[in-house]
Amino acid sequence: MFSYCADPDTLGTFRWFSCYLTNGVHWSFYLSFIKVLALLAVTAPVALGFGFAGAMAARSHFPPLSWLGKAYIAIVRGVPDIAFFLFFVIALDQGFEWIRHKILCPDWTDPIRQGNDFLVCQAAKMPLGTSPEWVHETYGFFLAVITFSIVFGAFAANVLFGGMRAVPHAQLETAEAYGMTRRQTFWRILVPQMWVYALPGLSNLWMVLIKATPLLFLLGVEDIVYWARELGGTKTSRFTQYPHGDWRMWYFLFLLIFYLGMTRFSEIGLEKLMRRLSHGQATSGGELLRKETTA
Amino acid sequence: MKNLILTTAALALTAGIAMADTVRMGTEGAYPPYNFINDAGEIDGFEREVGDELCKRAGLECEWVKNDWDSIIPNLVSGNYDTIIAGMSITNERDEVIDFTQDYYPPTASAYVAASDGVDVTSGVVAAQTATIQAGHVAASGATLVEFATPEETLAAVRNGEADAVLADRDYLVPLVEESGGELVFIGDPVPLGGGVGMGLRESDGELRGKFDAAITSMKADGSLNEMLIKWFGEGIGTYAADGSVVTN
Numbered sequence: 001m002f003s004y005c006a007d008p009d010t011l012g013t014f015r016w017f018s019c020y021l022t023n024g025v026h027w028s029f030y031l032s033f034i035k036v037l038a039l040l041a042v043t044a045p046v047a048l049g050f051g052f053a054g055a056m057a058a059r060s061h062f063p064p065l066s067w068l069g070k071a072y073i074a075i076v077r078g079v080p081d082i083a084f085f086l087f088f089v090i091a092l093d094q095g096f097e098w099i100r101h102k103i104l105c106p107d108w109t110d111p112i113r114q115g116n117d118f119l120v121c122q123a124a125k126m127p128l129g130t131s132p133e134w135v136h137e138t139y140g141f142f143l144a145v146i147t148f149s150i151v152f153g154a155f156a157a158n159v160l161f162g163g164m165r166a167v168p169h170a171q172l173e174t175a176e177a178y179g180m181t182r183r184q185t186f187w188r189i190l191v192p193q194m195w196v197y198a199l200p201g202l203s204n205l206w207m208v209l210i211k212a213t214p215l216l217f218l219l220g221v222e223d224i225v226y227w228a229r230e231l232g233g234t235k236t237s238r239f240t241q242y243p244h245g246d247w248r249m250w251y252f253l254f255l256l257i258f259y260l261g262m263t264r265f266s267e268i269g270l271e272k273l274m275r276r277l278s279h280g281q282a283t284s285g286g287e288l289l290r291k292e293t294t295a
Numbered sequence: 296m297k298n299l300i301l302t303t304a305a306l307a308l309t310a311g312i313a314m315a316d317t318v319r320m321g322t323e324g325a326y327p328p329y330n331f332i333n334d335a336g337e338i339d340g341f342e343r344e345v346g347d348e349l350c351k352r353a354g355l356e357c358e359w360v361k362n363d364w365d366s367i368i369p370n371l372v373s374g375n376y377d378t379i380i381a382g383m384s385i386t387n388e389r390d391e392v393i394d395f396t397q398d399y400y401p402p403t404a405s406a407y408v409a410a411s412d413g414v415d416v417t418s419g420v421v422a423a424q425t426a427t428i429q430a431g432h433v434a435a436s437g438a439t440l441v442e443f444a445t446p447e448e449t450l451a452a453v454r455n456g457e458a459d460a461v462l463a464d465r466d467y468l469v470p471l472v473e474e475s476g477g478e479l480v481f482i483g484d485p486v487p488l489g490g491g492v493g494m495g496l497r498e499s500d501g502e503l504r505g506k507f508d509a510a511i512t513s514m515k516a517d518g519s520l521n522e523m524l525i526k527w528f529g530e531g532i533g534t535y536a537a538d539g540s541v542v543t544n
Contacts, residue, residue: 023334023335023336024333024334024335024336024337025332025333025334025335025336027336028336086366086369090369090370090373093373093375094373097374114498114499115498115499116372116392116393116497116498117372117374117497117498117499117500118372118373118374119374119497119499120374125374130317133358133360136360217363218363218366220360220361220362220363220370220375222361229445229447230324230325230332233325233445233447234447234450234471236327236470236471236473236474237474238327238328238470239327239328239331239333239339239340239470240333240334241334242334243474246447246451246454248447248451
């Protein structure tokens, strides 16, 4: 990075650190923070979408759809995260490849499963074996988003399902009395009012999601915890210009500060959101706001 | 104009052929001197150098991929990369799931390292990396085995007293013991384990395995593999005679 970095052994402490903290691996470390933030930014709305769809399905009046929604919530919530991340992703990837294989290589006669091996034709590979590394990494990231969304979507579905049931029944009956159809009642009366009941549960999920990102490395995406462990590990002078002892504590301390900062930041945001949603609601929070404005 | 079209067509064609041979090499990136991440953030080490040379000799386009040790075999058999080149010893258990090339690193000596001399490695608590031949050896030796996901953590366990000793590849331990300033010491004699280190491939990938086997043979024959072994592991390392037999130095 800096011109004086060619021979770090001779540098003073400050300059040594300025070189050490800006070398190639550290840039990968900093980049992984962006990766994690991007994952959160993409996964949260997608998971909420899965959750909303799941909750809608679960309270449907059409039995098969309702069973589907309830089965999704029960099964995904029941399977341990780590098992889900290890096996589901490989299965999902193989599922994609299997479909592409059937479409792209109809004349293929060899079996796809040969012992332990999973073999599809070259053209069906996801991504293609010839693609550059960034395509592979983006694909891994995409699989991570889907997996996180399915898992957290199931939890969100349960929270939203509860939120929908918590809306006072009198509200729905009144809507019906006004002649609204079931669809209108759902979108105009139920959905705007349920968020305030769902938000505490959803905010918990958001916090858990922030801290679940180290699972990314199981999917081959190098996250901040992976790099902290890798960079903090003992380095001997034979393999690096910057030898040091076991510095994992300092790297993890930095992660601790990052995670606590994220938590604090989220809390402020969620509190504001709660306040906004409580406006005009028949809850104690809404009542408090009403008194504030009238007093 | 016609020439231009022809050359682009030729370029596209040759590019297509060259691209079709991309082989993805999976490694752990956390086991110096076999494989590690260098200051620039790239995969480096003995295996990086050997792997690149093997690909050149076999006429393959290679690309390096990092993967966690725990899931390195499942990801190979499901086709996320094509080879494992990660200091993986050839053992019968692994051979049932995947195939190995011939060894490009002679049967390894493992060694015990502890914080003091008087440790009994057959009855104390011994650390090893999960799913390694060393972990299997410790479990069979009568000592209490504690497993860790990375080699770094096994050594940290000895430093903080959680384990009495660690069993790992001797070559991994040597630089760490040298630079520990007497804090860590080798215990007893090296323990010979495993059938050498080879590249892991899918059982159905016989063709690719043949290519790498031939390339390893040619590197053993002209001595270039020995040069790399000595460069990364020092003079004391076992090398190969031109016919592929192991020479102990």
